[in-house]
Each structure stands twice: as C-alpha cells, then as structure tokens.
Amino acid sequence: xxxxxxxxxxxxxEIDVDPHSLMGxxxxxxxxxxxxxxxxxxxxxxxxxxxxxxxxxxxxxxxxVVAVEHDVxxxxxxxxxxxxxxxxxxVLPEDVTILLSDSASSREANRLLSPQLASAVKTVxxxxxxxKDLAYLAAxxxxxxxxxxxxxxxxxxxxxxGCLRPGxxxxxxxxxxxLFPAFSDTATQQRFRSAGSAQSxxxxxxxxxxxxxxxxxxxxxxxxxxVPGLGDTLLHVLAGEAETVAEQGRSLCEAAWLHxxxxxxxxxxxxxxxxxxxxxxxxxxxxxHAALPVIADHGAIVLCTDLRCGPGPALQRLASEPDxxxxxxxxxxxxxxxxxxxxxxxxxxxxxEVFLLSGLAEDTVEELGIGYVSGPEQIARxxxxxxxxxxxxxxxxxxxxxxxxxD
Numbered sequence: 001x002x003x004x005x006x007x008x009x010x011x012x013x014e015i016d017v018d019p020h021s022l023m024g025x026x027x028x029x030x031x032x033x034x035x036x037x038x039x040x041x042x043x044x045x046x047x048x049x050x051x052x053x054x055x056x057x058x059x060x061x062x063x064x065v066v067a068v069e070h071d072v073x074x075x076x077x078x079x080x081x082x083x084x085x086x087x088x089x090x091v092l093p094e095d096v097t098i099l100l101s102d103s104a105s106s107r108e109a110n111r112l113l114s115p116q117l118a119s120a121v122k123t124v125x126x127x128x129x130x131x132k133d134l135a136y137l138a139a140x141x142x143x144x145x146x147x148x149x150x151x152x153x154x155x156x157x158x159x160x161x162g163c164l165r166p167g168x169x170x171x172x173x174x175x176x177x178x179l180f181p182a183f184s185d186t187a188t189q190q191r192f193r194s195a196g197s198a199q200s201x202x203x204x205x206x207x208x209x210x211x212x213x214x215x216x217x218x219x220x221x222x223x224x225x226x227v228p229g230l231g232d233t234l235l236h237v238l239a240g241e242a243e244t245v246a247e248q249g250r251s252l253c254e255a256a257w258l259h260x261x262x263x264x265x266x267x268x269x270x271x272x273x274x275x276x277x278x279x280x281x282x283x284x285x286x287x288x289h290a291a292l293p294v295i296a297d298h299g300a301i302v303l304c305t306d307l308r309c310g311p312g313p314a315l316q317r318l319a320s321e322p323d324x325x326x327x328x329x330x331x332x333x334x335x336x337x338x339x340x341x342x343x344x345x346x347x348x349x350x351x352x353e354v355f356l357l358s359g360l361a362e363d364t365v366e367e368l369g370i371g372y373v374s375g376p377e378q379i380a381r382x383x384x385x386x387x388x389x390x391x392x393x394x395x396x397x398x399x400x401x402x403x404x405x406x407d
Contacts, residue, residue: 007271008306027393033233041081049240055089065155069178080112093120147185170289180214190335195343264296266386270395285341287395300353308359312338319367
C-alpha cells in the first residue's frame with residue numbers, strides 16, 4: 001500500500017515503500033487539530049495559567065501591543081481570538097496594535113476580524129533596520145545592549161504570541177524567543193543567528209537566558225503560545241505566566257513532535273508542509289537537524305519541499321568554495337539568514353547523501369552538493385536501495401531521538 005505524505009501548500013506525495021523496511025511513519029500527528037482556533041484562543045485568555053483573566057488585566061485607555069512571531073500557524077485566527085478578548089475587556093480597538101515580526105507571513109493578520117474591528121486595529125510590521133522605530137531598554141548581564149521596537153517600549157500591555165517547539169530544536173530559545181530578538185535590532189538578530197553560536201548548545205542556552213532577561217526587563221507577565229499541528233493547524237493554545245506556559249507547553253509539544261527510535265534508519269524521507277512563508281532555507285536547516293542525530297552513516301535524507309527562494313550568501317559560498325575546511329571557516333563567521341543551513345548541509349554531506357524535492361532548478365540544487373529529486377518515482381527508487389526507512393512529516397518542527405536500549 002502506498003504511503004502518503006503532504007508537503008508544500010497541500011501537495012500530496014504517494015510513494016511505495018516496502019513495509020518490511022519501514023521502521024516508522026511519523027508523517028501524521030496523533031492529536032486532532034483544534035476545530036475553532038478563534039474560540040480556543042479566547043478560552044485560553046479567559047482562564048490563563050497562573051494569571052488573572054485578560055479582561056481583569058486591562059482597563060479602558062490601555063495601549064496594547066500584540067507581538068506575533070512569524071511562524072505561528074492560523075495567524076489570523078489567533079489574532080482574532082486575542083482582539084475579541086481585549087475588546088470584551090473594554091480595551092478600545094483603536095488602542096490595539098498587531099506587531100508582526102520582520103519575517104512574518106504575508107497573510108493579512110486581521111482578515112478574520114469584522115470590518116469595523118479591522119479598520120480600527122492597527123497592524124505594523126517590525127523593521128529591525130529602522131533605528132527611529134527602536135528604543136534602548138537596558139544592557140544585559142553580559143553588557144549587551146537590549147533594543148526593542150518602540151511600540152513595545154511604550155505599550156501599557158505587551159502580549160507576545162509564539163510557537164512552541166521541542167526544547168532541543170535548532171535555534172529554539174524558549175517561550176521568550178518569540179519576542180527577543182525577533183523584535184530587536186538587526187545587529188542583535190545577526191548575533192543570535194550566526195552559524196557558530198546557533199549550533200552550540202552552550203551558546204544557545206546563553207541566548208535563551210538573554211531572551212528571558214530581555215522579556216523580564218520589558219515587564220512581560222502574560223503570553224500566548226501555541227503547539228502547532230501539521231501544516232497550518234493548531235493542536236493546543238496556552239495562555240498565562242511564562243514559566244507555567246513553558247512547563248505545560250514542553251510536554252504537549254514533545255508528545256506531538258518528539259519521536260523515539262530504537263535503531264538508526266538508513267533513509268529518512270522528510271517533508272516541510274505549508275505555504276511559501278514556511279518554505280525557507282532556515283526550515284531546510286531545521287529539517288536536516290532533526291534527521292542527522294539518528295540517520296545511519298552513509299545513509300540518505302530526502303527533503304520534500306516547495307522551496308523556491310534561491311540560496312543566500314552562505315549557501316552560495318558553500319557552492320563556490322571547493323575546500324570544505326575553508327568553506328566552514330567562512331560560514332562560521334557568516335551572519336546571513338542561511339548561514340546555519342549552510343553549516344548543517346556541509347556537515348550532512350560528509351556523512352550522508354542529501355536529496356531535495358523543490359521548486360528550484362536542477363543545477364541550483366546540484367551546485368550545493370545536493371541530489372536533485374524530480375518526483376515520487378525517484379523517491380520510491382531510493383527507498384528500495386536502503387534496508388530501513390522512516391517517514392517524517394513537518395521535519396522542521398520535529399525532533400528524533402535514538403534510544404538503542406528500547407526503554
């Protein structure tokens with residue numbers, strides 16, 4: 001029986017995989033997506049974890065900024081649930097601003113609001129390059145300047161909205177990572193995403209502590225975090241005090257996205273599902289990072305995507321520099337948006353074969369040292385060349401762990 005996977009904006013991939021070689025099918029999540037995300041968000045804000053109901057935390061005249069991280073699924077529904085709760089708490093619609101991160105989806109955040117609310121609520125996209133829109137908050141414990149978008153600095157209430165991921169996910173900074181450095185300045189964002197620091201667990205922990213400190217200094221008390229489902233769906237909505245949300249969110253997120261194996265597969269067929277804003281080199285890197293800890297040496301990773309944006313500066317350097325050691329040194333100093341993906345690809349190529357199904361031209365893919373995949377027939381042929389295989393849906397959100405003892 002063919003196995004069915006979804007990638008891109010709802011494209012379905014049917015491939016024949018030998019059932020004897022299929023070690024695990026993690027292409028579908030067990031939990032059922034929320035049917036009414038707007039109502040789920042409103043309900044979460046009506047009974048936050050460790051915090052009074054939102055309507056009791058606001059008064060008329062409060063200036064409220066809802067800061068929405070770029071990868072929150074069902075963005076418009078989440079925004080609608082929050083705005084409805086604020087208005088029910090006597091906040092005036094014209095005093096509400098939806099602040100989107102600079103890499104946020106192009107979808108209209110207010111499209112599920114009534115025309116009256118949509119015209120009153122302001123929607124602003126954060127620009128980390130625009131110094132006049134930034135405000136200096138303080139210096140961190142490590143004497144790093146903390147800048148935030150001025151709207152957050154001036155607000156009476158800031159409500160961060162983020163997407164939970166397993167704690168060991170690549171670049172995940174915890175619940176406050178949806179706020180900082182997402183709404184900080186360019187220099188801070190580049191420092192956080194440098195390939196060398198982002199791949200270091202020690203440096204990632206330090207960055208997470210810096211994000212926590214920045215949120216504390218800004219006075220964040222209440223937040224909304226979501227557990228994503230496959231594609232653009234939601235499994236859970238949590239609102240409340242940060243520590244409590246983080247604790248409950250961690251278990252819910254790992255139940256949905258952490259998969260354990262008892263032995264290493266020789267082949268991982270992984271997907272990235274979602275529209276164009278999800279089809280990025282950053283998510284390509286996250287998908288590689290999910291597969292690399294468990295894949296057998298000399299195995300293969302096949303990434304099924306609808307990636308159409310060309311390689312950035314770091315990947316182009318990887319393509320043009322024949323000496324891997326020289327390329328590594330240069331990429332470690334790089335702070336462009338695709339630096340970490342380039343470093344992960346460089347590491348992956350030394351151990352396994354990497355194949356890519358995408359919307360990119362064949363020569364663009366192959367110049368990166370990646371095998372070009374044209375369709376499901378080629379993936380099926382690859383699956384017959386390896387003795388063991390797993391299927392991994394939305395690999396950019398997943399984590400795989402190898403538990404050889406089977407415990």
